[in-house]
Amino acid sequence: MIYSEFKKIVNISKEDISGQILEQNRDSIKVKKEKKVIENLIKIFDATLEICSRKSFQAMSIRDLAAHSGLSRGALYSYFTNKEELLNLIQMQGRQIANRVLTEQISCAGGAAEKLRIAIKTHIYLSEAMHNWFYFTYIEARNLSKPEQKKAIESELQTEAIFVDIITTGVKEKVFVSDNVILTASVIKAMLQDWYLKRWKYTQRKVSVDEYADFVIKVTEASLLRKK
């Protein structure tokens, strides 16, 4: 699979995302008409992620957000109860979608080697398709409240556990060789994250997402498939 195919298959529309948020937070959203809510949530998230790709969430003022989203400050507070909740909303939703798609895609694969390749590709393609969400989720994690931070860490570890599982299965099946599965999973994650954390670098150098994904797979397999 290449990225262009991935994008067609995995449909992550803004309406879906906003709809899901509405569903899960119906009580804290004061506006009643669902159409309006979804329409404006899209505006709010788009604007937030755009602004926060340039400055920190903390540095973004509600006035900034109002100006960029086209809603007034007052209207904004019909969609979230306070600024921190907006941060939590975006974080939670980003994690949920990423986790769902990743799990879905892996379930289709057969052997451990294929599973690993698909997991790597899916994660990188996902972070490409939802770059703003991934970047935001990572970079703003430290500004969360303690309980929300815990959720973020759990999610991070859960993603890692997916890789640990795949590699462990591969080792049992004698497809892979590894004397430290957890560290292997860790450095794979580090490479995956580099794609969305240093996107400016790869864009500048015209490294395509397909090229990067293939490279990470190659490095990983060089380590795991190697004959002792």
Next chain:
Amino acid sequence: MIYSEFKKIVNISKEDISGQILEQNRDSIKVKKEKKVIENLIKIFDATLEICSRKSFQAMSIRDLAAHSGLSRGALYSYFTNKEELLNLIQMQGRQIANRVLTEQISCAGGAAEKLRIAIKTHIYLSEAMHNWFYFTYIEARNLSKPEQKKAIESELQTEAIFVDIITTGVKEKVFVSDNVILTASVIKAMLQDWYLKRWKYTQRKVSVDEYADFVIKVTEASLLRKK
């Protein structure tokens, strides 16, 4: 070399760092007695890095800093002209030290393979010895002014270039095999950065810095030394 040896050899005392900052910013520091300056700069940097390991630089108020450093708000402004300059000072100094030590250590090595091992170890050991500085420099880079951001990017690329050079030499000497030197250097950097970005994870799992460094070297060499 292991970490405990590294720490003995590479002497990075707080006095030295502060002394260097004083030297390079004599004109913007209003206090005259050098002993006082160094004494208080240490307090200021310690407090800043400690606070900023818990919250963002922006979220740290000058009042926070005053309370933690033991100086008054007024006194603080004798050591930097404004809050942004304090950010720049720490960033600049962190990059300078890291770059100096890394360059020094590599110059001692012989062949490309050894150079690569030393570069990886030095970088990880450095980020361990100066964890707060590295974390701060990375995480706060996006809150810099445009010109300062440019310096940060240059520094990042310069570090990467060191690895590109080593690998290129190795390929020429037929010690390494690589069809994409730049991507190889990129993912090595990603693995190096993971050590100080996800330190909580490794600490929790009792992964030692030596163990991690050896592992990164192993992964890298599995990719570079592999027979085609």
Next chain:
DNA sequence: AATAAAAAAACGGACGTCCGTCTTTTTTTT
């Protein structure tokens, strides 16, 4: 279909708080 009434949504001024910074006063050192 046109109009009136009601409901929903959006607006934006105002408030209290906290921030970075500047100025003045006090303390310490020489």
Next chain:
DNA sequence: AAAAAAAAGACGGACGTCCGTTTTTTTATT
């Protein structure tokens, strides 16, 4: 006592949030 350093206090500005009002949309009535 003079000079240097530190502390304390003051100030204007920006922030998140609230809430009374206006505008827009929907529903009801003729």
